[in-house]
Amino acid sequence: MSLQHALLGLLTLQPSCGYELTKAFEDDIGRYAWQAGHTSIYPELNRLAGAGLVEVTHEGARGSRTYAATPEGRAELRRWLMEPPPQAKVRNEMVLRLFLISALDRDDALELLRGIADQTAESATELRRIRAENGPPTIGSPVGFGLLAAEFGLRQYEAVHGWAQWAIEQISAADQPAAAADSAPSAR
Amino acid sequence: MSLQHALLGLLTLQPSCGYELTKAFEDDIGRYAWQAGHTSIYPELNRLAGAGLVEVTHEGARGSRTYAATPEGRAELRRWLMEPPPQAKVRNEMVLRLFLISALDRDDALELLRGIADQTAESATELRRIRAENGPPTIGSPVGFGLLAAEFGLRQYEAVHGWAQWAIEQISAADQPAAAADSAPSAR
DNA sequence: GCGCGCATGTAAAGCGTTACATGATTCG
DNA sequence: CGAATCATGTAACGCTTTACATGCGCGC
Numbered sequence: 001m002s003l004q005h006a007l008l009g010l011l012t013l014q015p016s017c018g019y020e021l022t023k024a025f026e027d028d029i030g031r032y033a034w035q036a037g038h039t040s041i042y043p044e045l046n047r048l049a050g051a052g053l054v055e056v057t058h059e060g061a062r063g064s065r066t067y068a069a070t071p072e073g074r075a076e077l078r079r080w081l082m083e084p085p086p087q088a089k090v091r092n093e094m095v096l097r098l099f100l101i102s103a104l105d106r107d108d109a110l111e112l113l114r115g116i117a118d119q120t121a122e123s124a125t126e127l128r129r130i131r132a133e134n135g136p137p138t139i140g141s142p143v144g145f146g147l148l149a150a151e152f153g154l155r156q157y158e159a160v161h162g163w164a165q166w167a168i169e170q171i172s173a174a175d176q177p178a179a180a181a182d183s184a185p186s187a188r
Numbered sequence: 189m190s191l192q193h194a195l196l197g198l199l200t201l202q203p204s205c206g207y208e209l210t211k212a213f214e215d216d217i218g219r220y221a222w223q224a225g226h227t228s229i230y231p232e233l234n235r236l237a238g239a240g241l242v243e244v245t246h247e248g249a250r251g252s253r254t255y256a257a258t259p260e261g262r263a264e265l266r267r268w269l270m271e272p273p274p275q276a277k278v279r280n281e282m283v284l285r286l287f288l289i290s291a292l293d294r295d296d297a298l299e300l301l302r303g304i305a306d307q308t309a310e311s312a313t314e315l316r317r318i319r320a321e322n323g324p325p326t327i328g329s330p331v332g333f334g335l336l337a338a339e340f341g342l343r344q345y346e347a348v349h350g351w352a353q354w355a356i357e358q359i360s361a362a363d364q365p366a367a368a369a370d371s372a373p374s375a376r
Numbered sequence: 377g378c379g380c381g382c383a384t385g386t387a388a389a390g391c392g393t394t395a396c397a398t399g400a401t402t403c404g
Numbered sequence: 405c406g407a408a409t410c411a412t413g414t415a416a417c418g419c420t421t422t423a424c425a426t427g428c429g430c431g432c
Contacts, residue, residue, distance in 0.1 A: 001419070002281050009288035019383050033283040040420060042384060062383050062428045074291075081285060081292060081300060088282035093190050095221040097269060097276075098340065100197035102333045103262075104269060112269060143358045145290045152286065152351050159347035163340050170331045189391070207411050228392060230412060250400045250411050 003044055004053075006034050008069055008077040011054050013145055015068035018042050028149035032156065048073070098160070106171060113168045120161035127154040191232055192241075194222050196257055196265040199242055201333055203256035206230045216337035220344065236261065286348070294359060301356045308349035315342040 010016065010024055022038040030036075045067055048054040053073035058066040069077070098116070101109050127150060198204065198212055210226040218224075233255055236242040241261035246254040257265070286304070289297050315338060 002284055003419085005288065006284055009291040012291040017383075022383095029284070029287060030278075032278060033280055033287050035277065035279065035420090037421065038384075039386085039422085043386095060383095061430095064383055077288065077291060078296060081288060082296065085282065085285060088280070088285075089223065090218075090220060090282070091223065091279040092221055092276070094273065094276035094278070095340070096190055096194055096217070097273060099217060099221050099333060099337055100193065100265065100269060102331065102336050103197040103200040103265060108266060108270065143290065143355070143362045145287060147358070148290050148355060149287055151354060152283070155347045155351050155354075159343045163343050166339060166343075167331070167336060170335070174331050191391090205411075210411095223392095225393065226412075227394085227414085248411095249402095252411055 002034060003036050003040060004048065005077055005080050006036070007041065007044060007048060008053060008073050008080075010145075011067050011069040012074050012077060015057055015066050017060070017064045017066050018045055019064065021045075028146065028153065032149065032153055098163075101167070106174075109171055110168060113164045113171070117161055117164040117168065120157045120164065124154055124157040124161060127157065190222060191224050191228060192236065193265055193268050194224070195229065195232060195236060196241060196261050196268075198333075199255050199257040200262050200265060203245055203254050205248070205252045205254050206233055207252065209233075216334065216341065220337060220341055286351075289355070294362075297359055298356060301352045301359070305349055305352040305356065308345045308352065312342055312345040312349060315345065 006025075006029065007021060010021055010029075016024070018038060018041050021041050022036075024030075025034070025036045025041070045054065049056065049067070052070060053076055054067045055070050056065045057068045060066065101112055104112065131150060131154070194213075194217065195209060198209055198217075204212070206226060206229050209229050210224075212218075213222070213224045213229070233242065237244065237255070240258060241264055242255045243258050244253045245256045248254065289300055292300065319338060319342070
């Protein structure tokens with residue numbers, strides 16, 4: 001189970017309470033890497049605390065508990081990261097959709113691919129805008145999670161965009177003898 | 189649950205028995221999009237058959253049943269693909285590992301990133317070799333699943349490779365004024 | 377003081393993986 | 405005829421999601 005290590009990583013980067021971790025899983029990490037709800041996170045924090053991998057460093061208002069990774073926790077995270085990954089387990093509904101496009105007929109496939117190309121282009125533009133706003137990576141700072149994630153997301157969108165455009169060309173060329181630059185998105 | 193639609197898609201592309209579908213989930217689809225074992229697939233095929241979305245078209249040796257998508261099944265697949273995706277659910281251990289690298293100290297992070305950059309470069313080279321062997325996409329053919337998947341995988345590896353190299357540059361430049369191979373990963 | 381958001385939890389249902397299990401067929 | 409592969413299934417366990425539930429604090 002990777003949730004454990006995700007929490008270890010987040011708590012190594014910054015002490016947080018369960019609620020803050022829950023929100024983190026709704027941002028970058030949830031969008032690109034791993035998702036988890038608070039009902040998974042709280043019990044897991046208790047388990048990790050029981051195992052001595054994290055500890056409560058502060059108790060605040062509304063019964064909030066701020067956790068931080070212990071040295072043992074950071075060691076476990078490092079061990080997990082540095083060991084060769086078994087064979088990455090993937091479950092990505094978006095990619096599944098992309099692949100199954102080949103089961104559609106030509107017109108549907110092209111319509112869908114054009115939609116994907118548009119959306120990924122938009123998302124990439126949005127991320128570039130955000131990056132520009134935040135200015136160049138602060139020199140001397142530790143190159144944090146957010147920066148890595150944003151750049152990853154940008155390149156991911158660009159890759160899918162490029163793939164979609166390639167697929168559109170392939171499918172357009174596949175079985176279309178001479179039909180002019182048709183303006184007919186066709187039926188449907 | 190997306191397994192249902194994955195099966196619908198595969199059976200639209202080509203009638204197959206459960207065993208063949210199981211193998212398909214060990215190849216491209218399992219590597220990039222969705223994984224499933226035979227213990228999920230067989231019961232799901234029965235459910236789909238009960239719902240009239242697939243049907244047994246042939247019974248062969250060893251009690252094998254060849255399934256194919258019915259018109260209703262293809263309609264359901266199309267409906268699912270064409271409707272706007274809710275918000276793609278992702279669970280990708282590899283990406284999680286990439287993100288958590290920021291929780292490591294500089295030397296570990298660089299070591300890991302170099303490993304990733306090497307591996308992704310290798311995988312990309314391998315896919316390019318396979319593509320070259322298979323020759324150019326057959327003109328006139330429907331641009332199948334395998335071709336889409338291979339190109340996607342290639343672009344995916346290239347994207348991760350580029351990201352890893354970018355990350356290496358960022359981290360190398362981040363906090364290294366002139367300090368030689370400093371042995372002080374700093375406090376934490 | 378009232379509403380919204382912070383903060384944490386339990387319980388049940390659904391889904392997937394692992395382990396266990398069985399039998400037929402082909403190939404050497 | 406024995407081993408590997410084809411082909412399908414059941415059962416238990418574990419993780420995730422969904423639904424249900426509670427209470428405190430801050431801002432208007």
